[in-house]
Amino acid sequence: MNTESLEKVKQIIERRITEEKFIIREHDDAVWGAKNRVIGLEYTLGEIDKEIEKNKDQGDALHTPGHAQTTKS
Numbered sequence: 001m002n003t004e005s006l007e008k009v010k011q012i013i014e015r016r017i018t019e020e021k022f023i024i025r026e027h028d029d030a031v032w033g034a035k036n037r038v039i040g041l042e043y044t045l046g047e048i049d050k051e052i053e054k055n056k057d058q059g060d061a062l063h064t065p066g067h068a069q070t071t072k073s
Helices: 003-058
Strands: none
Touching: none
16 A cells, blocks of 8 residues: 555544544543442442431331321420
């Protein structure tokens, strides 16, 4: 191949490398976002578990919606 043809092939390959790097970066951003969402959801589950344990320790009847506590007068 002559130099001109080789330069054209080189440009095509460089453009393809740039495109592939862009695809990889988009994928990495998507993966990073998904990992952060999972971390957030796992944290939320942990907080819910703590609240459930706290409710068990205090007695669920105190936290039942619609049941007001009464005091003797």
